[in-house]
Each structure stands twice: as C-alpha cells, then as structure tokens.
Amino acid sequence: MSAIKEPSFRESVDLMFNRAVALMDLPPGLEEKIRVCNATYTVRFGVRLRGQIQTFTGYRSVHSEHMEPVKGGIRFAMGVNQDEVEALAALMTYKCALVEAPFGGSKGGLRIDPREYDEHELELITRRFAYELAKRDLIHPSQNVPAPDMGTGEREMAWIADQYARMNTTDINARACVTGKPLNAGGISGRVEATGRGVQYALQEFFRHPEDVAKTGLTGTLDGKRVIVQGLGNVGYHAAKFLSDEDGASIVGIIERDGALFNPAGLDVDAVYQWLVKHGGVTGYPDATHLPEGAVLLEEECDILIPAALEGVINLGNAKRIQAPLIIEAANGPITAGADDILRQKGTVIIPDMYANAGGVTVSYFEWVKNLSHIRFGRMQRRQEEARHQLVVDELEKLSKAAAIPYTLSPEFKLKYLRGAGELELVRSGLDDTMRIAYQSMREVWHTRADVEDLRTAAYLVSINKVAASYRAKGL
Numbered sequence: 001m002s003a004i005k006e007p008s009f010r011e012s013v014d015l016m017f018n019r020a021v022a023l024m025d026l027p028p029g030l031e032e033k034i035r036v037c038n039a040t041y042t043v044r045f046g047v048r049l050r051g052q053i054q055t056f057t058g059y060r061s062v063h064s065e066h067m068e069p070v071k072g073g074i075r076f077a078m079g080v081n082q083d084e085v086e087a088l089a090a091l092m093t094y095k096c097a098l099v100e101a102p103f104g105g106s107k108g109g110l111r112i113d114p115r116e117y118d119e120h121e122l123e124l125i126t127r128r129f130a131y132e133l134a135k136r137d138l139i140h141p142s143q144n145v146p147a148p149d150m151g152t153g154e155r156e157m158a159w160i161a162d163q164y165a166r167m168n169t170t171d172i173n174a175r176a177c178v179t180g181k182p183l184n185a186g187g188i189s190g191r192v193e194a195t196g197r198g199v200q201y202a203l204q205e206f207f208r209h210p211e212d213v214a215k216t217g218l219t220g221t222l223d224g225k226r227v228i229v230q231g232l233g234n235v236g237y238h239a240a241k242f243l244s245d246e247d248g249a250s251i252v253g254i255i256e257r258d259g260a261l262f263n264p265a266g267l268d269v270d271a272v273y274q275w276l277v278k279h280g281g282v283t284g285y286p287d288a289t290h291l292p293e294g295a296v297l298l299e300e301e302c303d304i305l306i307p308a309a310l311e312g313v314i315n316l317g318n319a320k321r322i323q324a325p326l327i328i329e330a331a332n333g334p335i336t337a338g339a340d341d342i343l344r345q346k347g348t349v350i351i352p353d354m355y356a357n358a359g360g361v362t363v364s365y366f367e368w369v370k371n372l373s374h375i376r377f378g379r380m381q382r383r384q385e386e387a388r389h390q391l392v393v394d395e396l397e398k399l400s401k402a403a404a405i406p407y408t409l410s411p412e413f414k415l416k417y418l419r420g421a422g423e424l425e426l427v428r429s430g431l432d433d434t435m436r437i438a439y440q441s442m443r444e445v446w447h448t449r450a451d452v453e454d455l456r457t458a459a460y461l462v463s464i465n466k467v468a469a470s471y472r473a474k475g476l
Ligand code: GLU
Pocket: 071, 072, 073, 074, 145, 146, 147, 148, 149, 150, 179, 332, 357, 358, 360, 361, 362, 364
C-alpha cells in the first residue's frame, strides 16, 4: 500500500470536479453551489423481525435540484454510508446532465446485507424504508424518483411503487415515482439490461473513432479484443454477454467476490453466470484457471478492463500495475482520484463512469415518460409503420416484374424491413442515440481544447456547463 492517504469517495469526486472547473470560467460562488450536496436525509427505523425489533439506517441524498425530479438509485449494501451516497448523488447530477436526462442528481442507500434476509423480511424492510422516504417527498413522481442500484432490482422497485401508491391513492401518476419496475408493474422493456447495453454502445461508439482508438495503441474494432470484467452482477454480466455475443470480443477474465477466472481462449459468459447463480461464487468453475486473489486479475494484460462492481477498486495501491490501455468504468467511481492521475500519466484511456454507465438512467428516463404518458412506446405507430413498409415492398415487387433485369427482395430483408418498431426496439434506438451523442459531446471538448487531457475532464466540462446554464436561467 502507498503511504499517501487515499481520499474518501466523495472527496475523490470533488477532486475530479475541481480539476475540471479550474479550466472553466464560472462566476464566483456558482462553482461551489454546483459541487456541494444540497441535502442528505438519514432515516433510522425499526422493523419487527424474528421476534425482535431491528433498527436499520438508510439515506437519501439530493445533490442538485437544478432540474426536478431528482434521480438516482437505491443501494442495499453493508458499505452504505453518508459519504458514499453523497458521492453517488453528485455523479448522478453530472451523469444526467451529460446524457440530457432532465433530472437533478440523487442517491439512496440502506445499510443492510440483503443476503441475510428472506424475501418476506426484505419486503417488510423495503416497504418501511419507502414509507419513511415517501412521507418526506423523497420518493415522488415530480420530486424524487429512485431506481435500482447495487443489491436492489425489479422486485424492490415494485414494492416501492406499491408502497407509494398505497400512500397516494388518488395520484394518477403514482407509477412514475420509481423506475426499474417489472414490466407488469409499469416497467419498460430493456431496463434490466440497460446499463450493460449502454456500456456496449459506449464502446461501439468509441471504436467508431479511429483517432480515439489510436490513443490506446489498439487498432480495429471490438472484434477479438481481450476483455477482463470485474463483477458479474447485472451490469457486468450484460456488458460481457453483449460484447462477446454481438461484437466478437473475448472475455478472458471475470473477477468475483471469491476470486477470479482466467482463460486466454475466452470464457463462456452465460455458463459462468449460471455457475455463479447456482454456487454463489465462481470457485470450482471448470474450463478456467481460478485465482483466489481475484484483484490481481485487474493487473493482467488485456485490451479492455471493465470494472463493474464497487467504487475504489483501482486505487493508489494498484494503479501503477494496471496494464489495460483502455478502461471503461461500468461501476460508479471504480478509479480513485489518485489512481486517475497515475493512469492518465501512463496514457491509459478511461471512458468515465458518468458516461459509461449512464444507460441505466437513460432508460429510466424513458420509463418515467412512459408512466406519465400512460401508454407503451410504439403502441400507436407500429402497425401503421408496418402497413406503409408493406406498400413499398408491394410496389417494388410489382416493378420487379416489369424490370429489364428482374430482381427479387430477399426474405431476410423483407422480414426485417416489414417489422414495425415495438417498445424494445425504440428503447434500444433511444439509448444508442443517447450514448453516441453524449460521446461526441465529450470527444469534441477532448479534441478541441489543448488543456483537456482526458475524457473524464471533458465529461465534467460538458455536464457542469449544462448544470451552470440551468442555474443561470433560474437567475442564480
Ligand atoms: N443506479 C443507477 C445509476 O447509478 C440508475 C439510476 C436511475 O436509473 O435513476 O445510474
């Protein structure tokens, strides 16, 4: 370990923020107004479980209300604390601004190990936490809209939505109080895998720019690139699966709680995932070398490293030894400010968290809009679109008979062309577009400003400018 003290997660985010604002020309005071967390609410509540009252501590932090509602997940983990939720809430502000999701930033957390409780107990705890937050408008369709994060998923979001609806029986927009719900409880197609999909779209966009790829020393496309993923949770699993199944990348390493798997010939992501679900860890998985000290695999040679678990995993202790030329931060805050300095000096290209994992909140935005409009995307247009495409196909086929050189439309083309876009296709299209545009806004700053060395600083510049513009418009 290094002798230099590592800053806390929130200090780390602030240090990165400060690096960026030093290059900006913000009016005095506005810089601090944007950086600070507006409010953090701590709730302590008791739930009667197993014959006795257990007290839980939870937080909901609101970083910036330049736009409302504020948005951000709720995490269930033992490591949850005020510093962490505040750092995560700040990242939500910058993330939403960067991808133009019209929200301020917030985050919540409950200090709990969800594996210690059965489903019924978790429901009691979640509902009680939701009650505490909702009665203070910290869950509210127009004020504060939570979503899943580490340790929570569709199930918890359904409980939260139901709890809010019970407390607000006449609110026609009650379902918009939380996102990441199951489809049958007001959710949207494609939300579960959205963050992983976003990581894939981010990498696809990066590889569309040879000039940017050249900065890593890599060439070509994602095809054949060797990838190491840390954390096979919802984000890591989907990112790894899509990159290997659809882009030809080779997942050579997977790091989990109980060690890492390494196979230079590539791992079968689904097989590892099934093993993990069944055995609670990766130990014993055939077809790979198991390393009990999983974190050493972060330092292994590969093309792309995807930290998709906790914050601070790349720190002053290991940054020097990281060999990957390209890191994409699928987790929030996986690289500390000190490690970021070291990696930048080494020339490592980092696709920063506030962009890389923004797919989740982007699709949350679509879900919130769907809930407020009370209609599934594509419901009105799909068949009409199909009918118009049929007209074109019929016309082309008619013309083909009269053509000098007759032609036929291939059945695959017809199948694809005739299919009108349903909700999932529209969600993917919206997410892909969002990830492309946000990347382009960052790279423009990265390439045009000589004083901006890296994508993270560029991302901060873009998002802080947007937040500052909102504050200015409010007369602040
Ligand atoms: N928890 C996710 C994040 O960190 C999603 C937040 C949301 O959808 O509001 O971005």
